[in-house]
Amino acid sequence: MQLSVRIPIYDRSLMQLAAAASGVASPNSPGTSSSPNGGKGNPFIGSGAGEVSDQPSIASWEMWDTIRTICEYNVRLSLTLDLTPPLPADLAVLRQWVAEPTRFLFLPVSTFIANAKGYPVLPKPTQKFTRDIMKIQPNVILSGTSSGRHAKGGEAAYSQYVRHLEKTSPSVKAAHTPGTVENFAQGYQDYLQAPLQPLMDNLQSVTYQTFEQDPVKYRNYEEAIFRALSEWPRPGRIVICVAGAGRGPLVARCLTAIERAKKEAFVYAVEKNPNALVTLQDRLRLEWGDKVKILFGDMRTLEVPEQVDILVSELLGSFGDNELSPECLDGAMRFLKPDGISIPASYTAHLAPLSSSKLYNETRVSKDEKAVETPYVVMFQSINILSGDGGGVSGECGPQVQECWEFEHPRRDAVLNAQGLPFTNSHNTRFAKLTFHIPHASVLHGFGGYFEAVLYGSVGLSIHPQRMDKISKDMLSWFPLFFPLKEPLYLPSNCELHVSIWRLTNERHVWYEWHAEAFLPLPVLLDGELSQERRRKGTSSLSATPSIAASSLADADDTLFVSSPSRIMFEPLQEEPSGARFGLIKIGQTALHNPRGRSSWIGL
Amino acid sequence: MQLSVRIPIYDRSLMQLAAAASGVASPNSPGTSSSPNGGKGNPFIGSGAGEVSDQPSIASWEMWDTIRTICEYNVRLSLTLDLTPPLPADLAVLRQWVAEPTRFLFLPVSTFIANAKGYPVLPKPTQKFTRDIMKIQPNVILSGTSSGRHAKGGEAAYSQYVRHLEKTSPSVKAAHTPGTVENFAQGYQDYLQAPLQPLMDNLQSVTYQTFEQDPVKYRNYEEAIFRALSEWPRPGRIVICVAGAGRGPLVARCLTAIERAKKEAFVYAVEKNPNALVTLQDRLRLEWGDKVKILFGDMRTLEVPEQVDILVSELLGSFGDNELSPECLDGAMRFLKPDGISIPASYTAHLAPLSSSKLYNETRVSKDEKAVETPYVVMFQSINILSGDGGGVSGECGPQVQECWEFEHPRRDAVLNAQGLPFTNSHNTRFAKLTFHIPHASVLHGFGGYFEAVLYGSVGLSIHPQRMDKISKDMLSWFPLFFPLKEPLYLPSNCELHVSIWRLTNERHVWYEWHAEAFLPLPVLLDGELSQERRRKGTSSLSATPSIAASSLADADDTLFVSSPSRIMFEPLQEEPSGARFGLIKIGQTALHNPRGRSSWIGL
Secondary structure, eight states, X not given: OOEEEEEESSOHHHHHHHHHHHTOOOTTSSOOOOOTTTTSSOTTSOOSGGGGGHHHHHHHHHHHHHHHHHTTTOTXXXXXXXXXXXXOSOXXXXXGGGGSOEEEEEEEGGGOEEOTTSOEEOOHHHHHHXXXXXXXXXXXXXXXXXXXXXXXXXXXXXXXXXXXXXHTOHHHHHHHSXXXXXXXXXXXXXXXXXXXXTTTSOOOHHHXXXXXXXXXXXXXXXXXXXXXXXXXXXXXXXXXXXXXXXXXXXXXXHHHHHHHHTOOEEEEEEEOOHHHHHHHHHHIIIIIGGGEEXXXXXXXXXXXXXXXXXXXXXXXXXXXXXXXXXXXXXXXXXXXXXXXXXXXXXEEEEEEEEEOHHHHHHHHHSOOGGGGGOOEEOBOOSOEEOOBSSXXXXXXXXXXXXXXXXXXXSOSOSOBOTTSOBSXXXXXXXXXXXXXXXXXXXXXXXXXXXXXXXXXXXXXXXXXXXXHHHHHTXXXXXXXXXXXXXXXXXEOTTEEEEEEEEEEEOSSEEEEEEEEEEEXXXXXXXXXXXXXXXXXXXXXXXXXXXXXXXXXXXXXXXXXOOSOSXXXXXXXXXXXXXXXOEEEEEEEEOOOBSGGGSSOEEOO | OOEEEEEESSOHHHHHXXXXXXXXXXXXXXXXXXXXXXXXXXXXXXXSGGGGGHHHHHHHHHHHHHHHHHTTTOTTEEEEEEXXXXXXXXXXXXXXXXXXXXXXXXXXXXXXXXXXXXXXXXXXXHHHHHHHHGGGOOEXXXXXXXXXXXXXXXXXHHHHHHHHHHHTOHHHHHHHSTTSHHHHTTTOBTOOBOOOOTTTSOXXXXXXXXXXXXHHHHHHXXXXXXXXXXXOOSOSOEEEEEESOTTSHHHHHHHHHHHHHTOOEXXXXXXXXXXXXXXXXXXXXXXXXXXXXXXXXXXXXXXXXXXXXXXXXXXXXXXXXXXXXXHHHHHHGGGEEEEEEEESOEEEEEEEEEEOHHHHHHHHHSOOGGGGGOOEEOBOOSOEEOOBSSXXXXXXXXXXXXXXXXXXXXXXXXXXXXXXXXXXXXXXXXXXXXXXXXXXXXXXXXXXXXXXXXXXXXXXXXXXXXXXXXXXXXXXXXXXXXXXXEEEXXXXXXXXXXXXXXXXXXXXXXXXXEEEEEEEEEXXXXXXXXXXXXXXXXXXOSTTSOHHHHXXXXXXXXXXXXXOSSOOBOOOTTXXXXXXXXXXXXXXXXXXXSGGGSSOEEOO
């Protein structure tokens, strides 16, 4: 049996209650105080529009969250969003519904208004929301179509209009447009793929074929190589090495770039995979002739006839370094000239906290304990990134998607042995502590992992949600990484999420570990003198201190209440912005995930 | 390999930090503001003594909590409490250490002071703490004993003194005193026992023997029966029925009570267990003669020769009704006269939130999913009851241990069929929603379940932690019930815990389900008019509204910030106590435990 709970997406009655009970002015009274777009601006002062509407939509979501939590995320329990009430202008707070099992939209004709011609249409916000949620293909339930409420169009008008919204939905359009990720990824949405182990396993021909379909990636590589050649300082023969040539797409791009740049250059193609080697040899004979030499072997050990000027590689994973590119390139640096360059020159890993009941349930299907600690490759669809841009309440939070770390090639700092290889891999370990602002109450199910790479100069590759379209639009080769959580972590509105993530390594493996703590930032109440004194001491907000400290130091009481029994007050922000102080109350934490690499990348 | 982490029980340096960072005055400055004894008094105003010391001890505990959480409660990780720093006068905040794997106490001689005679002794608070923690038998590590720091006694003096503390520890003394629960329960501390199923199974003779050892229970039963007989209104023969006679202890007590009361009375002994019947028949022949008649069968169906005046039963479980006493007595009411009485007359179930890393780990040993959803019978030792007495910050919280529900016998409200039996068991379902104040940051691992019974008049039985010594001191028959949680729930200082618990039933089973939500009560900041208006409206604190609502209505922003950009302030409590308003921010929740009775009592 399937069960679907009908919930009003937005309920003013709940809001009235909220206003009354919590002392927030009612919607009609001017300038209420909640801050829907979270960190933006001064949290103490209402910022109009979307404002008041934050509460009732949160109320609806919290109701749903309690129900499904009590039902243990049962997959037979779905959600019917009742779109009867008018929606807020600011839809940010409604994004969460995409990450829930929203199977039906309930649309009574009373929600429709008449357009100039008298035909039924939806109010702008409801229009936009419906278009957006079409991404997860809910069934639309129309009610009262025979009531003749609207002058024109009759019963059919409503369904026609809804179909029109569907057709004009950005994600639906994208899915029907060849060349887009949405179109390429049909059927892969929210599907968990175990990440590749290219170093341990030899990729199959079909895998290469899939990746070679990507027009954008190779275009950018060619452009990077072209610019590197064009700007090459010294005259004469330039030696290029493609480390990990696969079936040869990068070799071919090198040759085109050489032609375009009108340079004298020679290409070595290094490949360890015998399956791919066959194809390489064919292409050498049929296409490349003496412009290329194929070297069969592992780039970390193989002997190369001469030192090279430009080392071209494509060993990147969804998180940049996760397919062991740093370790492989360390091994290849042996045959790069001291002043030689690497394409890519560098790459960075990025993280964002997200909610997705779908993905949470997917990771729980398997009984294997590794299943909830494995970073999966996923084409995200039913997810919601929970972090907001801006500094949050304490002003100490980073952007919505945050950088964890960077790898640069060639790197000069590693200590090398006689063979030119590093003694240990410790220089490739990394740690990052990130602070996210969570504007709206939600549940954390995991993290999205993304990468960005600088190939050469301004040419790059990116799957960073906010920047990919600028840097490498419609690139198909990488879906994001999903770092799951064993247990959901509840996050109230305007809390702070402190995320720790490690890249760790031993003789054979590389893996990630992750852990998160939630804090509620609360204004520290002061009377005049105390604040004076503290300003002298120059002690400001807590957020800078490490969470363990912060948590332990901030008890609800000591952040809220002060010594003097006299009137307690904030320092008015607008008179003196520097005066604000915030304490952090720890309210929750996750387990440490994937300790000692239960799930790891193998092949060192 | 075993690993023990040494942590200062209390660290002033952390406190200084706290003071600086969170705006709380330094320990030296008078009247700081944290409220260690939580709800008591006005949370806005410091209350001296234990006060300042709350922070650093919480800091130590939070450090430990983060470490062991990251280590997933690994059983090989234990704790070494460093008693170097002087302890606070108020030890309440230190109770949590009993619930942690405190395997060692680190005691440097520098902690010792010299007594009048110059011998080394510990400061009063450290003395008391050490005595209390001896309950869980930690190993004491003395350091620097050869330093000759103290004039008298030499090296041996320190260990002699520690042994003296151990001998004089209340729990150690109790363990050595025959007749106490501590002595009776040797070896059973923190051991999880599956609760009895007396209705489904026939108890074995050895089980009866254990229970019959309890002097207190039968003494109180005899006293209750004696008073009932003495106060019996009508002259002439009184008919008593012992429903569930077992091996006859209650029958014997009836006869003694009859003698003492000098009444003419006859006793029916009803028993369904053939094993016990044998013993009953022997006792009838050898002791009781014609004063007693034995009836073999189930009290819910068996035919009794005549209606009885007094129905005596002892079918109680640790949670009162958990061994199906209500259902059995419903069946026995058939043969109780309309004006007859039941001993017990009523019983209540009580609950308290607790922390215990030991019990949490015990429930995780088994792979059976039922294991983390079964209420176990446990002799509590390494546990800490987290709730505080008093109303908490919002003033809406109940006492430390709270009553869930009550059962009364005889009950007149049940609808009966021709056989005098209820048509359904729905009248025996119960629901309670309890609100606890949590004064100190801690982790919730489950709940303690207790019962209290009124046998007759002022004679009762109780395992209620705060009242058992008054009502039935040294009663051995019942250990508390432990309701576990699948996952620990982190609770910050001064938060509120809302616990829902159900007693549910179907044709054959009775079971409990439980669920909890955590909230942080935050003062609602008002400017004058707004508060005026609200007082007119008469809307006060949120705590009264159901949590789902409460949670949804209280976003960090709307409870914290108000409309007017002008100076924001609390209404000063002492000038106008009624003026305080609190909003609740939901910060966490547990799963619903034991849905549909995965673990249940069988036999209806």
